[in-house]
Amino acid sequence: MVLSLVRLCARELVSDHSLSPSWLRCMPRELYGALLEAAFDGRRPLAVLELVQRWPERSLRVGGRTEPGHTAPNRLCIQALLLAVVKGLLDQRSALQVLDICGLRADEGGMEGPMGGWSVTVALCTKVVQARAEVQRTQRKEGDRERKRFSDLERERDLKKERGQRQELSDDSMCSKREKLVLPCLASEAEQIKGVRRRMELERRRETAATGLGGSKSEMKEKETNDDVLVHVRADLFVNARSRKCVCLALGSSGPLKVHCRYLRVEEISVANIRTLLNLLPCRGFLGIDVRYSNLGAAGLAELLPHLSNFPELNSLRLYHCNLDLRRDRLGQEDVLRDLSQGLAQLKGLRRLSLTGLRLRGQLRVLLSSLPLPLELLELPNLSLSPADFAYLSRSHHAFALQQLDLSDNRLDENTLPSIGRLLSQSSSSLEHLTLSGCCLTDALLGLLLPSIGGCLKLKSLAITLIPLSMTGLMDLVRMAVKLPSLRLLLYPNPLELYEPGLPDLPSSVELLYWPMNEDADINTTSSQLNRVLIESGRSDLLLTCDLFSYDKDLK
Incomplete structure (x- = not known):
């Protein structure tokens, strides 16, 4: 990649901190952004400190996805950034009013370690x-300085008063008369101005309250x-x-x-x-809340949902292993389900819902039917969903708007495949990311599902890993994937031929994850066969990988 002249010059300037006093005095405000990027890329915390402390713009955005050619800030640069904001509060050269560090993370390298x-x-x-x-x-x-200055003025006035005792009594009397005439006028004028301002403020507040533009008490407090x-x-x-x-x-x-x-x-x-x-x-x-490993329970979630309705822009709710056990046969569970349904109905802007590791078998209709808006992201991994849950989901108002769907670690069989196929058909015009990992899909079951997956022409990423698939089934999956024009990532499973003998007839995702690979099997042969399919189809833009941890997450 060819670096621009501005980036090259900025990198050279921030490399030597001893020169910063000379160029900071004459640097135009338009170049501060390039200099700060160079300071982050070069890991120059002192340069970050000086640039942010006198930041000339009203806003500064640091964090989120790193642009190509730039590295994520390290720990020292992040600490220097936050320290500079505090120092800039008392620096007249700083114009900073809004700092956005959403998504800020430190890089993984360096002696300082990640942050x-x-x-x-x-x-x-x-x-x-x-x-x-x-x-x-x-x-x-x-x-303290103001009190000292006031005491000095008092002392100076006392000295002048002692020196002025020798002046004529007539001058003193004239001055006192002048003060008696002028000071009351000034005081009355000040009180009049203050009264007018007070009346204008009260009138403005009354008009605001009358027109209903004043907002709630919490907004007024803010x-x-x-x-x-x-x-x-x-x-x-x-x-x-x-x-x-x-x-x-x-x-x-x-x-x-x-x-x-x-x-x-x-x-x-x-x-x-x-x-x-x-x-x-x-x-x-x-915008969203992510609750993990908290013992909420169904009653606790029902208690929490009304508080979430106070945030009008909330669009994301994630619950990860929060001990939700919803069963109708338990005493008092009907009331809890009703409270949950009413609480979810109050989340008017919710578009992203993730429920992981919860015991919700057979209760999907109760939870999702009350949502006022169709969901764009729905993650339901490891919920032990029933055929009735899949049937409801395929006919719900959410199916037409789904952009991301995760059904991993839910067992799919002949009874649920028709509902899954209907769901994929309904969401084919919007679905961009699909995850079906750990769903016990065999060659026969995946073969029945491939036509429905192939109809999702907007699909950008497809994850089907940790399933008992043979080499023949894997080749069928890849041949279908290369026909999807928008697909950029396929996360595929290792074929059964690569594992050591002894696997059960229908292994679980955990068994496939930890079962040892056969040392005699040639993994490169499998990779070369898949790459041959890519070359023959002309799909150099599609990434095929079986690595669950090292692939580029930005592709997904």
Whole structure:
């Protein structure tokens, strides 16, 4: 890749920190972005600190997907970025008002080690508390200076008063008369101006309340607290039991830095603590919540859903191993199911739902039928779905809008394949990502399903791994995949011929994952046969891989 002249010059400038005082004074604001990218790419935390501390624009976006040719920031650069924001609060050269670090992660290389979402969250919340303390310390220093200046003025006035005692009494009397005439006029004028402003403010508030534009009490409270904010920070927050207090302290504090959460991910936190976190978040800009390994239970989820309805922009809900056991034969379960259905119905903007490792067999209709909008993303891995669940899903209003569908680790057989085929046919005009890994699809079952998969012409990624497929079935799968014009990634299973003998007749996904491979089998032969199919079809843009962990996630 050929680097532009601007990037080459920016890389050279940030490489030597001793030269920064000379070029920072005369650098135009249009080049700050290129310099900051070069500082991140070159791992120059001091350059990041100086550039962000005097950032000339109102907003700064750092994080998310890395552009081609750029590397992700390392740990030291991220720490320098957050420190620079705090220092810039007291720097008159900084114009920064909005910092967006959503999706910010450190790279995996370097001696400093990676910095994941948990570490970024703790570092951000620590800086928020430090910024409040720093501003308070500065205000105390300014107050001390102001009191000192006032005492000096008092002392100087006393000295002038002693010197003025020798002046004539007539001058003193004239001055006192002048003060008596002027000062009341000034005071009355100031009170009049203050009264007019007060009346105008009250009248404006009455008009706002009358027209209904004032918003709710929570929105009014947010407007009042935003008056003291200098920089708004938008981020994804990762919270567990150890970092919960730190995050709550940062969200509940008023100061120059205010955190706005885009996505919230919590692990091993009770319902009461999750509710406390939600009450501290601003209502606007909150898009989704991911709850993992928390013992919610069906009753806990029913209690949590009304609090999620307070966020009008919420469009994503993910539950991962949260101990939901929904069975109608249990006492009081009908009331819980009704509460869950009513709570989901209040999520007016929900378009992405992920339910993983929950015991929801036969209850899919109760949960999904109450959603007001059709889902664009639906992930239902490891739910032990019944034929009735698949039948409902294929006829639901969600089938026509699905863009991503994950049914992995749900056993498919002759009874469920007609419903799966109908579902794929209904979503063929919108489906872009499909995952059917660990579904016990044999050569015969996959052969019945391939025509339905081949009809999804907008499919970009297809994951069918950890299934008992022979080499013949794998070749059929690849020949179908090369006919999909939009497909860029096929995650395929290792054929049964590559495993050591001893596998059951219908092995599970766990057995296929951990069963040893046959050392005598030639894996390269399998790869060459699949690549030959790609070459013959002219599909150099399609990636075939059986590696579950190392493929490029951006393709998916």
